[in-house]
Amino acid sequence: MTSLPPASEAGTPRWLLPRTAHAAHPALVLAGFVVAGFGIGLSQQGASGVILDQVRGLDTTVDMIGWTIVTYALGVVVGAPLLMVGLAAWNRRRLLLTMSGIFVVTSVATMLAPTVESLLVIRFFAGLPHGALLGTASYVGMLALGPERRGQVIATIMYGLTAAAVLGVPGMQWLSELAGWRVSYAVVTAVGIAGLALMWAYVPSIAGTASGGFRAELSALRGRVLWTAILTITVGFAGLGAVQSYMVPLLEETNGFSTGTVTVVLMLFGVGMTIGAFVGGKLTDRSVLLTARVGIIGVAAALAVLGVVGDSGWPVVPALMLLGVFIQTFSQSGQAHLMDATHTSPSLGAALSHSALNAATVVGTGMGAIVIGLGWGFVAPVWFALGLSAIAVVLVFVGPGYRR
Template sequence: MTSLPPASEAGTPRWLLPRTAHAAHPALVLAGFVVAGFAISLSQGGSSGVIQDQVRDLDASVDMIGWTIVAYALGVVVGAPLIMVGLAAWNRRRLLLTMSAVFVATSVLTALAPTVETLFVARLLAGLPHGALLGSAAYVGVLALGVERRGQVIATIMYGLTAAIVVGVPAMQWISERSGWRLAFWIVAAVGLAGFVLMWAFVPSVPGTHGAGFRTELAALRGRVLWTAILTVTVGFAGLGAVQSYMVPLLEDTNGFAPGTVTVVLALFGLGMTAGAYVGGRLTDRSVLLTSRVGVIGVAAMLLLLGLVGGSGWPVVVALVLLGVFIQTFSQGAQAHLMDATHTSPSLGAAISHSALNAATVVGTGLGAIVIGAGLGYVAPAWVALVLALVAVVLVFVGPGYRR
């Protein structure tokens, strides 16, 4: 049952709240979030698709560009909790539009970056609004569809992210090969602007947390259950950053695939993630615990397979697609569990989930850059991520909050 406010406060200027947003249909509310998620996934996931062109254009190495991917994830890790705690009392419509505008501006800065150093700074800034935007979107989406369908809400928003992996990231890789990586990020900015317009048109006025302040919101971040959930997401999801960030050089340099074939493989990987979002969303509404366990066990198994067949050609593609399925299934259960663990502030919990997911990207991509820089090759990150995934397997069975 929807809990969205039916109308705005009397006298609100139309440029702040158009008539279409006074009592918007839930599907229209979610549409803006899906497009915004598509843009965010283009920005984050597309970075791995354009890495080869950035190496050539900026006269850098693969591991140096890898650290710019880490910078974006660090921005999410820092920005999500700070923004959601500091601006907890803000109206959620205002917060969503502000974060969307910041995302568009920082995407433009990325496209204009002249050096690796400025690219690092631009990517760090671009990550700041990520968690607050998607966290607030998940909260408003749950209000729109009802808490009993929260798994479907998370999955629907994730469709925007996974659609970008299926279509957008391969397209960015294709554009980068032919017209340069900068054009690809101008397209990211344009898609982000489209998301901003949709949210301005249809997202209603949703109050922030009444009387919230730093002390009130920080109180929601206490307890072993929450921090075990955050640790589980971080180590369990690290495999995505470790593998996806260096997927293009893994396929081209280690396995000898042509750039056109790599475009197809990236699309197949995205289809796997889309399937995982669909299955994970349905499973989460039945059992958060079961979804988390099935997902993380599958992630560990696929990282092991990838490590064993990493230089074998098409078997690598099979391992990557199945990794996409299981990593996204695990993501659905993990995000729902984090929202449950911060039940006194669900929008903060949703933002924290993105912070934890990107802490995983920091860990996975950072460790991947280290082992690649040490000359161990593009398969080595999968072995590092496997060790972390096994820790997550243990936590989802015996950790506080997962035993029940």
């Protein structure tokens, strides 16, 4: 049952709250979030699709571009909790529009970055609004559809991210080869503007959290259950960063696939992630715990297979698809569990889930940059990620908050 407010606050100027947002339909509210998620997915995941063109265009190396992916993820890790705690009292509509505006500005800055050093700095700031934007969107979406359907809400918003994996990443890789990586980020900017426009048109006025001060907001970050959940997501999701960030050189340089074939394989990986988002959303609404266990065991199995067949040509493709399915299944349960663990502030929990997911990207992509820089090849990061996923398997069975 929807809990969205039926009307705007009295006296709100129309330019701040258009008539379409006074009593918006939940589907229209979610549509803006999906487009915003698609733009964020293009910005973050698309970086792996344009990595070789950036290497050529900025006269640098694959591992150095890998660090730009890490700095983006660090921006998410830092920005999600700080912004959600610091801006807890903000109206949710205002918060969403502000974060979307920052996303558009930093996308333009990314497109214009003159050197890899400047790109490192810009990508950190580009990551800052990520968690606060999607975390707030998850909370408002939960109000729109009802708390009992929070798994479907998370999955719906994640469809934007998975659509980026299916269409956006291969599309950016293709466009990068055709016209350059800067043109690809011009598309990211356009999508960000579209998401901002939809949210301005349809997201209603929703009050922020009644704040008891910064220290009171920080109290929501206490407890073994919460930090076990964050640790589990971080080590369990690291495999995505370790694999996806270097997927293009893995396919082209290690396995000898053509550029056109790589585009198709990237789409298939995205299809796997979309299937995982759909299945994970359905399963999470039935049992968060069971979904977490099925998801992370599947992730570990897929990484083990990928490590064995990583340089064997076509067997890599089904292994990548399976990883996409299970990593997204695990992601849905992880986000729902964090919202439950921070029950006094579910929007903070949703934002923290993106912080944890990107901490995983920092670990996986950073680890990959190190071993690739050492000359160990593009398969080596998979084995490190497998070790981390084994830790996550143990945590979802015996960790605080996961035992029942």
